Amino acid sequence: SSVLTQSPSVSVAPGQTARVTCGGDNIEHKGVHWYQQKPGQAPLLVIYDATDRPSGIPERFSGSNSGNTATLTISSVEAGDEADFYCHVWDSITDQPVLGGGTKLTVL
Amino acid sequence: DVQLVESGGGLVKPGRSLRLSCAASGFTFDDFSVTWIRQVPGKGLEWVGFIRRTPDGGTTEYAASVKGRFTISRDDSKSIAYLHMDSLKTEDTAVYYCTRVDLGYRTFDFWGQGTLVTVSS
Numbered sequence: 001s002s003v004l005t006q007s008p009s010v011s012v013a014p015g016q017t018a019r020v021t022c023g024g025d026n027i028e029h030k031g032v033h034w035y036q037q038k039p040g041q042a043p044l045l046v047i048y049d050a051t052d053r054p055s056g057i058p059e060r061f062s063g064s065n066s067g068n069t070a071t072l073t074i075s076s077v078e079a080g081d082e083a084d085f086y087c088h089v090w091d092s093i094t095d096q097p098v099l100g101g102g103t104k105l106t107v108l
Numbered sequence: 109d110v111q112l113v114e115s116g117g118g119l120v121k122p123g124r125s126l127r128l129s130c131a132a133s134g135f136t137f138d139d140f141s142v143t144w145i146r147q148v149p150g151k152g153l154e155w156v157g158f159i160r161r162t163p164d165g166g167t168t169e170y171a172a173s174v175k176g177r178f179t180i181s182r183d184d185s186k187s188i189a190y191l192h193m194d195s196l197k198t199e200d201t202a203v204y205y206c207t208r209v210d211l212g213y214r215t216f217d218f219w220g221q222g223t224l225v226t227v228s229s
Contacts, residue, residue: 033215035153042205042219043153049213086153090214096169097143097216102152 002030002091004100011106012077020072020103022087030089032070034063037102038083046085047072074105082107110134110218112206117223120196128191128223130206137187138162141209143216144180144191146202146225154202158209159189174200196227 005023012018022032032050035043046057050065060075074081087100116128130142143158157170159180168180179192189206203224207216 031213033213035216037153042221043216044219045215045217048210048215048217054217084152088216094169096171097155097158097214099145099153099155 002089002098004087004089004098006085006087006100006103008101009104009106011108013108014077014079016077018074018077018081018105020074020085020087020105022070022072022100023068024070024089024098025068027070027089028065028067030065030092032063032065033088034072035086035088036081036083037086043086077105077107079107081105110208112208112218112220114204114206114220114223117204117225119226119228121229122196122198122227124196125192125194126196126225127193128204128206128225130189130191130220132187132189132208135208137182138184140211141214142180142182142189143207143209144189144204145207145216146200146204147222148202156191156204161209193225196225198227201225201227 034047036046037043046061047063051063062073064071084102084104086102111133113131120126141161144156146154157180159168177195182189203222205222206220208218210217
């Protein structure tokens with residue numbers, strides 16, 4: 001079954017660009033979704049199908065997907081962006097969802 | 109507005125059972141699959157299982173860690189999904205979320221607020 005690998009943590013200064021990666025075998029051929037979870041809250045969908053933003057998500061959030069790595073990019077990072085981020089795909093063989101282990105974004 | 113509201117969490121002894129409910133509103137419930145995801149406090153998200161939408165048969169899938177102990181069902185007439193948990197273990201302690209599964213891209217596009225299940229003697 002699929003496995004998604006995320007770095008445990010990323011740190012960035014306010015105003016800089018944060019990149020959160022999600023590694024998986026041939027992930028470029030999968031629809032990758034990203035969720036942001038702030039402390040004490042339920043996760044929120046911020047990117048779907050690797051590059052698209054749901055309505056209401058700031059343009060500062062973008063995504064890309066190539067080879068074995070999908071990337072969530074947050075530009076002009078703000079203190080309020082501090083959160084855990086999770087990637088998600090569906091395993092096409094088992095038809096079961098696969099979630100990454102999560103990356104904690106710290107804004108310095 | 110789309111809303112999902114979980115209920116039924118609480119403190120339960122190991123080996124006992126508990127049933128969680130996920131009450132949905134703001135959309136045509138039987139048109140959507142529902143997923144249950146849990147999170148041990150301070151840890152990551154873990155998929156528990158899901159039930160397909162009724163037009164797709166309403167069948168279920170489960171994570172290996174809960175298969176045979178947990179059962180997901182749905183009552184489309186009430187717009188409620190259930191997570192019935194048997195033979196609970198201390199490691200099942202977590203916040204349990206239900207989510208709607210988007211029709212097209214199969215994202216978890218709406219989440220409930222979660223309900224805490226604590227398994228302890």
